[in-house]
Amino acid sequence: MLNLPKPGTPRVGLLATCLVDLMRPSVGFAAVKLLEDAGCIVDVPSQTCCGQPAYNSGDRATARTLARQVMRAFAPYDYVVVPSGSCGGTLIKHYPEMFADDPGLVREARALADKTHELVSFLTGIMGVTRVEASFDGSVTYHDSCSGLRELNIRAQPRQLLASVRGLDLVEMVDSDVCCGFGGTFAVKYGEVSNAIVDRKADRVVETGAHTLVAGDLGCLMNMAGKLSRRGSPTAVRHVAEILAGMADGPAIGQPSEAEA
Known part of the structure; x- marks a missing residue:
């Protein structure tokens, strides 16, 4: 018999971050465990850099290209959760700034920002842990x-x-x-x-x-x-x-x- 998730179970896309992926994968596994223990369905879609280094260095063209890839990859999820305040801040605060001159993309950026949370604040503030x-x-x-x-x-x-x-x-x-x-x-x-x-x-x-x-x-x-x-x-x-x-x-x-x- 299949163990199907309950209706309304939050579907979370985990943005693992480049450093976690390359240097400390155990942080990603810990994040998945915490989210699943809180009652979420967790997926880690194919993803790229959030664009933060390019954005902070003034390379806005590269940052926008990377941001669009992230927005597409995480569009299907109820929430996007990031085990990093800096990468989370990039999606939440800076993606809408990157696309302020494009009405279509700025709506997409704001939609992503509205459902993105840093890991611990998501657990406490959204899931009530x-x-x-x-x-x-x-x-x-x-x-x-x-x-x-x-x-x-x-x-x-x-x-x-x-x-x-x-x-x-x-x-x-x-x-x-x-x-x-x-x-x-x-x-x-x-x-x-x-x-x-x-x-x-x-x-x-x-x-x-x-x-x-x-x-x-x-x-x-x-x-x-x-x-x-x-x-x-x-x-x-x-x-x-x-x-x-x-x-x-x-x-x-x-x-x-x-x-x-």
Whole structure:
């Protein structure tokens, strides 16, 4: 007998993001688990870059081309969910700006923006998730990534769900809402400035004494993990989805897998 979904079950398209796909697929698997546990049907359609690096670098033609591909790929879904505040912010805030001069495409961009959500804010705000069934033995400090915080108002939502994780001790850091220095292409164009910023952020992380640093954007996490590793810090670094899904058993970000060790 087929297990058919109940009528009205939300059909979600997961925009995995380039960094998750290439560098940390476990974040995508964790996102799928969290969405399915919340009662969603989840699909990961064939997809491309959201266009954020091109858009931020001023290459609007390439950004528009990529955005149109994303809009077509995710048109069939009730919701689009992204485990990244920066990529989510691109779809929600910047796609309508990209096509402001085209009445047809701007309607398409706004329709996509209206149904797009960052992962944790979707779980709490749309699906009504107030707690997760996960455990984590240790202390955690949370970094508020710039795009998620300033473009999408993501601050309380991850903390609410982290507080429900059995065994987890959430320790707030000073200046948790201050940039880590990554900023995508900013870190490439202004390497010395970026390095100075992440140096200060690493100081704040270490001061907490927390065993693990978590955030909702993989670019920020990779940047901070690299700095902490170069300092010889034992602080583990993980995406918040991995903690909430109970999938934090493997190597942390920046640590080699058993096959690579």
